[in-house]
Amino acid sequence: MNANYMYSLIAVIVLLLLAYVGVAGLHLEVLFGIVFPYVAMAIFVAGFVYKLVGWAKSPVPFPITTTSGQQVSLPMVSPARIDNPNNKLGVVIRMLLEIFLFRSLFRNTKFEIKDTNKFSYEMEKWLWLFALAFHYAFFVVLIRHLRFFTEPVLLPVQWLEKLDGFFQVGLPGIFLSGFVLMAAVIYLFLRRVWIPQMRYISLPADYFPLFLILAIAASGILMRYVAKVDIVNAKELTMGLVTLRPTIPEGIGVLFYVHVFLVSVLLAYFPFSKLMHLGGIFFCPTRNLPGNTREFRYENPWNYPVKIHTYEAYEDEFREKMIEAGLPVEKMPGPEKNLEEGEKE
Amino acid sequence: MPNNSKGMYNKNLVIAGIVIFVILAAFPFWFNVVKSAPAPEVVLTEKAKAAKECVRSKEYMTTDHMVLLDVWRDSVVRDAKRTYVNPKGVEFNMSLSNTCLDCHSNKTEFCDRCHDYASVSPYCWDCHIDNPQGGIE
Known part of the structure; x- marks a missing residue:
């Protein structure tokens, strides 16, 4: 038992119950199906922009780029042009590789003391693999959900559904992305619990998003495969939201409102949490600055004029x-x- | 470091990024401005209306018809059992073409409307001809 993840778990369970009681007991469909999604979306966009502007205003006086390769130096020393770029193109390539392939995580190592007094760093790719699986699965799930928010449904979204349901298992056909997402979230949670160092540095803010996303994925999967909801009515509601003519169709099923409420919580929580790395990655000084400290002299812009005596x-x-x-x-x-x-x- | 109240660094890039973010986040809102198709209404044929109730209740059929068809398919293809008894004890022939499409002979107005709306493309129709009255086995 660990207070950090218990608090997070309890928080998510309370949220679940809140939506369940609110809709099944108190019939607050308008609140959970219309008001909360709108408020959450507004907080998400406004908070996101607020964070970006805040970061843009924060000066980064020095190139504090972290490197894992040789900086451009003498002609006889071969430089690592992507790991330690000295120009814009190299930085762009490094950023793209970071954003799409998570190269930083690929460098993850496991530290162990083997035998007695013998340190060893071992290759550890599981974090990278599951992080990649998690993010891409989440992305596919997100894009797939556009079928509820566009009419007619875009062709690329339909292609993605075909690809995601490639194996045609059962009816309704299984979408792999949802299950990959669940499995990856569970791994990312267990990793924090199992590895002592990870458990030591993990806080409720680390566990809460994992539980929340787990609950969102679980409610979505339940809704599609087990306790089915009326999908046409569900889309009528979501389309009402995005066309600014909100309606509450009869008889969608409580699970739908639970799902929507949890997503609303995620959206509202997003800009103020670690999840904001979605925007923050672009502002990451250790990634987006060129490693050209040998070529250019960087001066602290806040340096007050110092009386020099050479x-x-x-x-x-x-x-x-x-x-x-x-x-x-x-x-x-x-x-x-x-x-x-x-x-x- | 405290925020620089004077302004943003790399202003053009950051503003371009913010504009892209807002456009992407608001995608469903501006995409549907041009036209918004209302939720589809299914059309029941005279035969379906006369039958009053489907194989199962309307609520069950709305959400779970695909599960029923999946069970039927497995039963027919794997076990050669073609008779379905519903909870009320009424017997049906497990056949999409001969039972379902017998009443609901208007695939475009019955099946397709919701399927298209929810972006569902069932592969039933890969084999089953949508109008068995056409005389094709």
Whole structure:
């Protein structure tokens, strides 16, 4: 038992019950089917933009890019142009690879102490694999849901449904993405619980989104395969929302409202949580800055003017005294030249 | 670091990104502005109206007809059992073409309307001809 994930689990269960009681008991269909989705969408968009603007206003004075390759240096040293790019093109390629393939996670290693006093770092690709599965499955699920929000349904959405239901298992045909999403979320949760270091650093803010997404996926899967809802009425409601003529059709089924409410919670929670990495990845200074600190001098824009006293000026001021004291000076006064002068700058 | 109250860095890029985000997030809203098709109404044939009730209740058929058809298919294809007895004890021939489409002979106005609306493309019709009256076995 761990307070961090118990709180998150309880929070999600309370949300579930709230929607269930609200619709099945109190018949607040308008609240859960119309008001909450609109409010959530408004919070999502406004909060998202607010966060982006906030980040854009935060100065990043230095290139704090993290690198995993050789920076462009002398011609004889071969540089890593994607892992440590020194120009815009390289940065764009690194960002694209990060966004679509999660290269940072691919570098994940497992630290262990083997035998006695012997450290070892081992390859650990499971996080990368399941993170990739999770994000792409979620993306496919999201795009598939456009069938409830467009009329006529876009052709690419239909192609995606065909692809997702490729194996034609049962009726209604199984969409793989939903189950991949569930499995990946469960892995991402278990990883936090099983690995002691992960459990130690995991907070309710880490568990809550996982449970919430798990509940959303589970309610969606239940609604499609087990406790079916009237899909035509469901679409009538969602279409009403997006055409700004909201209606509550009769008899959709409580599960639908639970699902919609959980999604509303996710949307409203999104901009203020770790999930905001969707927008944050574009502002990630360790990824989006070029590693060109050898080529360009970066100056802190907040540097106040410092009164400088260079060594040259210092020596000019104290040369006689230094010579008297027998200290070496760079410029000897008079016609005779110091031998070392040529070597120093 | 405290926010710079003067303004955003890389302003053009950030604003372009925000515009793209808002356009994508609002996609369903502007996509449906041009025309919004109302929810489909299914048309019952005279025969279907006269029959009053389908194999199962209307509510069950609305949500679970595909499950029933799946069970029927397995029963017929795998076990060669063609008789279905509903909870009321009425017997039916397990056949999409001969039982379902006998009453609901208007596929375009009955089946397709909801299927198209919900973007469902059942592969029933890959084999089954939608109008058995046409004389094709």
